[in-house]
């Protein structure tokens with residue numbers, strides 16, 4: 193039996209999971225440890241994490257998972273890291289001390305910097321080279337903000353005294369005791385600084401943003417050599433052999449290895465990735481072009497649709513409005529909702545992501561009556577996630593063609609909700625496949641690490657091990673499907689117009 197440890201450093205919590213691998217390609221979870229950590233909101237639209245929290249939760253959950261698995265550190269063949277993407281850190285190479293809190297992907301503070309880039313006419317060039325759009329979501333403008341704001345930071349960066357990284361690079365730096373400053377191609381592809389066509393940091397873009405190249409980590413394959421952990425941390429050195437951003441790791445965990453295969457992860461937000469193989473498809477509908485994974489120096493590309501509010505709308509009903517007790521209760525409430533009411537909720541709490549990219553848009557509820565209550569709101573919340581996914585799939589079908597988009601593999605916390613998944617199948621007119629393994633993100637990181645350590649078979653065998661738990665078939669008639677979707681589009685248009 194071989195053990196692989198996956199670290200999944202997410203937006204709200206850190207998980208460490210010990211997986212077992214067998215020569216036939218099976219990878220199974222054996223023990224898990226999870227810790228939440230505080231979110232910091234220093235100003236409206238700002239979201240930060242304390243870098244020390246990211247690091248300490250990784251150390252504690254890793255130790256706990258190894259203990260719970262009942263194994264010795266020496267039995268762990270490799271570590272795989274997967275992480276919340278785009279979140280930006282800057283630290284001192286000599287001391288390892290961060291210069292600022294991590295600026296989280298959701299943070300909107302660089303809207304003005306983005307406006308300036310757009311006004312200067314840089315968008316077409318940036319999109320062509322990076323596959324991204326100009327939006328505060330990505331790391332590049334966050335890093336510029338840090339260098340502009342922290343006194344002396346740019347001069348120190350030019351002298352090579354500082355290091356930038358997304359969360360993966362921050363963890364690799366700390367795990368290796370500051371010996372390795374590296375990231376993987378999928379995380380690099382989210383910075384707005386990386387040319388996904390030629391696979392290198394783009395000096396011209398860095399020049400435009402005033403980012404010294406000396407700050408940037410080395411970019412490696414997803415199943416690559418990222419050094420070994422400091423022996424003192426876990427009792428013995430463990431090789432780090434797999435790294436990928438969390439949505440890309442989920443794509444691997446869902447075994448979406450063939451062009452046309454599609455997965456969607458429903459956590460806080462929702463991120464749909466369509467494997468486009470070696471083809472770097474440029475979207476006509478403001479989807480992102482990104483790297484799904486990179487093996488043996490060869491990138492496999494994806495089209496990505498990013499929705500900022502999915503499970504978060506359920507959290508809002510629970511923690512903001514206080515009209516539901518648990519996320520799970522939305523299933524029973526939606527089943528019991530009045531079929532005669534047609535409440536539509538547009539959860540544009542922090543603007544709309546793909547395919548609209550309107551950070552200024554705000555949410556609304558339409559169709560309320562005196563009898564509307566928690567049941568109808570719960571149903572509208574779950575439906576909003578289905579409608580937003582349809583927005584993405586409509587765009588993907590036009591960019592890529594329908595082939596492959598007739599089955600969607602789902603995962604993430606909200607994928608456990610049967611009502612939401614049935615509505616998704618109905619409104620998309622697409623079969624929805626929910627896998628037996630729900631920890632798809634960590635599973636993907638574990639598989640990449642096993643591949644990097646030479647203890648896993650190739651993708652074809654891993655793909656054969658993917659197991660279905662339940663398939664949701666569309667049952668809604670075509671006329672109803674279209675009239676409901678038309679109503680959603682009118683609701684979005686109204687929000688965009690206000």
Ligand SMILES: Nc1ncnc2c1ncn2[C@@H]1O[C@H](COP(=O)(O)OP(=O)(O)O)[C@@H](O)[C@H]1O
Pocket residue numbers: 202203204205458459460461502503504505506507519520521522523604605606607608609
């Ligand atoms: N049964 C459920 N029905 C609806 N939403 C759910 C359910 N279970 C979890 N969620 C939502 O899913 C999210 C948690 O999923 P998770 O994959 O852990 O997210 P993340 O990794 O972004 O923290 C929360 O926003 C929660 O409201």
Ligand SMILES: O=P(O)(O)OC[C@H](O)CO
Pocket residue numbers: 201202203204275276277278297437438439459460461
């Ligand atoms: O941490 P999650 O699961 O909410 O994922 C966040 C994404 O990587 C942001 O791009």
